[in-house]
Amino acid sequence: MLKIDSLRDALTTANTWCRANPEGFTVFVEEGGIETTGETPSFVYRYSLVLFVMNFTGDIDDVVLPLMAWLWQNQPDLLLNPEKNRDVKFTTLINNDDSADVLFEIPVRERVKVVRADDGTLNAEHLPEPRPRRGSSEWDAVLQDVKRSDPV
Template sequence: MKKLDSLRAHLLASVPEIGNSPEKMEIFVDKGGVAVRAGSLSFEYSYTASVWVQDYSGSVDNLLVPILAWIAANQPDLFEKGQRKPFTFESELLDAETCDITISIDLTELVRVEQQPNGLKVTHLPEPIINDAFAGVPTGTNLWAGLIEDGAGMVEIVTR
């Protein structure tokens, strides 16, 4: 799972309190699963990544904002969900200056598996680019609501 390594590197570089004491942070998978389709070895990881920071004395904002920036680049669909809650967190106050904090992020990773002459090629696919709008389509148009099929089996998109 490549995203865990990416998240770790990002937090080490972005949060001085973690970069100066990397032993205070652990990243692990709390719950995970794999989704497949018949006839293919390609699959999708889905899991909850947990970031646990012990004895954190910095501003919680200085931890959460880099995580939001990482999500925007690495799991942008979390910003598209109706509830607009890309992660959850729990915190235990240890004293007036430090806390333990756990952040939980639901992540997915697409993995393509292809047969090659000398074996299998495994490729972790990048996140799709999510554009806010389509050229010439009014904001708020539900593009999928108007799918129709003509007599020749061709699908046409009809916006309403």
């Protein structure tokens, strides 16, 4: 599952607090499953990606904005569908006047194409998310210089 490292890289690149405190946040999978039609060996990982930021002393927008940019590149369906974007959730725990723990839960999918190499071994090729055809002009205008961390 490549989106774990991709999100971590995006936050480290875009957020000075995350860059200065790499031990202060973690990205992991809470639960997941595998979907397949059974018609081909290809499948989809479906899982809850969790971002846990500990003792965060910055502005929550400094985490949410890079997260939104990452979602636009890696899971745009969550942003373009009001029913789905309600599934992106967060909770906070105030530690003191200066810091809080913040936990984000993000439902993601990773499409995987299974192919057989010339030597007979099976390989998993992680496919990029389909780019939206509509509703993307404002997103593109704001996030046009945001680079995709990984081709996922």
